[in-house]
Amino acid sequence: MALMVYNSLSRQKEAFEPLHPGRVHMYVCGPTVYNDAHLGHGKTYVNFDTIVRYLRYLGYQVLYVQNITDVGHMLDTGEDRIIQGARRERMHPMQLAEYYTRRYFADMDRLNVTRPDISPRATGHIPEMIVWIQRLIERGYAYEVNGSVYFSVSRFPEYGKLSGRRVEELRAGARVEVLDEKRDPADFALWKRAEPEHIMRWPSPWGEGFPGWHIECTVMSTKYLGQPFDIHGGGVENKFPHHECEIAQAEAATGLPFARYWLHNGMLMIRGEEMHKSLGNFITLQQAFERWEPMAIRFFIxxxxxxxxxxxxxxxxxxxxxxxxxxxxxxxxxxxxxxxxxxxxxxxxxxxxxxxxxxxxxxxxxxxxxxxxxxxxxxxxxxxxxxxxxxxxxxxxxxxxxxxxxxxxxxxxxxxxxxxxxxEDAVAGMAQDLIALLIETRAALRQAKQYALADQIRERLAALGIQLQDGPQGTTWALR
RNA sequence: GGCGACGUAGCCAAGAGGUUAAGGCAGGGGUCUGCAAAACCCCGAUCGUCGGUUCAAGUCCGACCGUCGCCUCCA
The missing domain is CATH 1.20.120.640 (Anticodon-binding domain of a subclass of class I aminoacyl-tRNA synthetases)
Structure with a gap:
């Protein structure tokens, strides 16, 4: 039987056939490294890691790219989360990003998540993003206002094809941010002008600024995987607007399709609610590891x-x-x-x-x-x-x-x-020999029906976490 | 308000038109054992509610109830 995958783009299961026989090019949206990874990250990256592992099991040569977002997205307060974290921890923003990147990989290692083949950083790809934005302006899909650049959603009729949304609905929605300088409330930022106090900033043809929220994934995925590439993965919560915008940017700039199969994984909930700092139910992987073995968490997922x-x-x-x-x-x-x-x-x-x-x-x-x-x-x-x-x-x-x-x-x-x-294999040879000796001694005691002593050996070993198991072929032991 | 997903045994969770509705945990009964542990065997659900389509429906359609997600940064 052939591999079938549910493609969010078509909303149905499809036979999986990579663009190039025997090879799979795959991208998954990575974390923003301003804080420790939580259980939700664990679920997402275990899910996609297992998909990569199975593709490799099937014999595909997989090139797996997962970005590291080290440019902060804007919060409601207008502050970027990397900078907010940097202030909290009294670190330079790049120091903060590096610190949490390392911790992220350490957590993923414990969950036995295979590292991506390429982990591109957003800050390492600013020139490519600028070129991409320029191309969008040249082709008439984007416009500059006051040092910021916006994608014009109305110029890309297919906008909404992934999430099933229509631009008119977005305009009607009361929650869309109304920014005077945007031509259309549904337009989204490709490049933002940096205010004087903004630390993370880069020169660009439009002045000093920083990239918008979605451009890094478009640029870095296609840079390493080509366009189109086979699989784009991520959490459902990113379907809109993030993935929708990635598609718009990629397809508008090149005229080529972006990703062929879109895979979205479900969210992790804590006792029936979305995990959220404001709900006080936020569990980092570090905290979870204190109570459960990482392998048990992976297995649970x-x-x-x-x-x-x-x-x-x-x-x-x-x-x-x-x-x-x-x-x-x-x-x-x-x-x-x-x-x-x-x-x-x-x-x-x-x-x-x-x-x-x-x-x-x-x-x-x-x-x-x-x-x-x-x-x-x-x-x-x-x-x-x-x-x-x-x-x-x-x-x-x-x-x-x-x-x-x-x-x-x-x-x-x-x-x-x-x-x-x-x-058990990690129990040193000497310890193994000593356990064997105790098992032998106990067997002799049992033979002599000295059960009290025999049971005492069993209980003392159990107290040390070594459980004896009597079977028809003798006694074995296991760590508990 | 708009879009979408889900509701299967005490708990977790597969199955998506047609033999006895996977599996794990917990529970009950056995086998083995000096006793225990481990393991093995046996036992449990008619699939949110109400209608409809069909020879046949957890499985398709509709309504309702409930839970959740997205529409704003989120893995």
């Missing part, structure tokens, strides 16, 4: 579809963490058995089961990256694997290697929720 809104509650995260632990338990057991397994080829019946799991996984992922379905396939496989390990005769090395390899591929490479080595 992937247990719902990327296009759905995701409501975060403590209970939901706790149960996701437990579910992931179940998956890990099976992987650990497989790897532990592998060490002592008899040599031999893989059992054809098991290979068939694995093949079925792989197929179910791919069918879900092929259907617009349905990660909940893919995870379900993994759990069905896990039930079979655990049953296999419960049998009195140990599976062969070949069988266990095949099981382990599939876990690594699907849960590890594609979903990114399975580290290459689980924490």
């Amino acid at each position: 992937l247990q719902s579809h990327y296009r759905s809104p995701l409501d975060v509650t403590d209970e939901a995260l706790d149960s996701a963490a437990k579910g992931l632990e179940r998956l890990y338990g099976a992987v650990r057991a497989v790897r532990r058995h592998l060490a002592a397994a008899p040599e031999g080829e893989a059992d054809p019946a098991v290979l068939e089961m694995l093949e079925g799991a792989r197929r179910a996984f791919e069918e879900s992922m092929d259907d617009d990256f349905n990660t909940p379905g893919a995870i379900a396939a993994l759990f069905e496989m896990t039930r079979e694997v655990n049953a296999l390990l419960n049998q009195s005769t140990s599976p062969t090395q070949g069988t266990l290697q095949a099981v382990d390899a599939l876990y690594r591929r699907l849960a590890g490479d594609v979903l990114g929720v399975l580290p290459a080595s689980l924490e």
Whole structure:
């Protein structure tokens, strides 16, 4: 079955075919680096990271670009958020942007988000933006007023094709900012004149100023990916006006289509409400990591579809963490058995089961990256694997290697929720030997029916976070 | 006010016209165990409400109720 993706532009699922066979050029709107990343960033970048990972799994060579917005967008107060942050933290604006860029990547690393191939900074592309704006003026799509440049929405009839909005409605809307110098209230800024107190400013043909809110994505995506390129992703909240404006700028300036597939992911909610500082329900990733393992958060995110809104509650995260632990338990057991397994080829019946799991996984992922379905396939496989390990005769090395390899591929490479080595592997050799010694001693005590002492060993180890599990083939242990 | 999305078991969450409505968590009952843990087996929903289309509807259409998003910076 071929990969189908929901394209926001056509509002339906379409067969995915990249412009150049075997290659995918993809852009996702990145963060504005004026503050720590929050759970919403986590959802968005885990969602798109998983999409990139699956495309690579399918064999595509993916070029993934995600910008870093280090020029502040304007707030209602007229102040730009980078500058506001700089004042708050008493840093130079560029220092602030660099500081939060590093923290952003550190958070994403913990969520096992693969770094984009290119992370272009807006401030590094001001000359390209100026050239692009000049081209829009030359072609009659933009005009200059008092050192600012605006895009003339009425000159681009397709404005609104992504978000399903019509310009007349925008004009009628009471919330559109009315600026006298704009010819039309719906027009948007390409370049803004810098007031004297504005720190972040660049020279331009229209005087000192700074770029508008949408031009960086148009310029940087096409610079590195060409035009048109395959996939443009971002959060739904950016569909309008941000993505709509990107399209207008890109297509007006060149006459070429912009992005071929638009993917929008759903918002993250906290207990049924949008996460907002003003609501006091703002949770940074750093804060979340204090309570939940980053992998559990990633797993939680992937247990719902990327296009759905995701409501975060403590209970939901706790149960996701437990579910992931179940998956890990099976992987650990497989790897532990592998060490002592008899040599031999893989059992054809098991290979068939694995093949079925792989197929179910791919069918879900092929259907617009349905990660909940893919995870379900993994759990069905896990039930079979655990049953296999419960049998009195140990599976062969070949069988266990095949099981382990599939876990690594699907849960590890594609979903990114399975580290290459689980924490037990990190327990030093000496500690492992000592645990083995205690298990042996306890086995002898049990043989002698000295259960009180045997249980004491088990309880003391449990207190240290080492849980013993007695099975038909002896005792194993796991960190809890 | 305009545009859009969603409402599936106690909780989270897939499914989108047709065999027994995935999966996870929690719960109940078993198996295994000296006991426990882990694991395995069994048990639970008729799909917001009301109409309609169809041989057949969580799945399509309409109305209503509810929740949420966008329309202003937001991942």
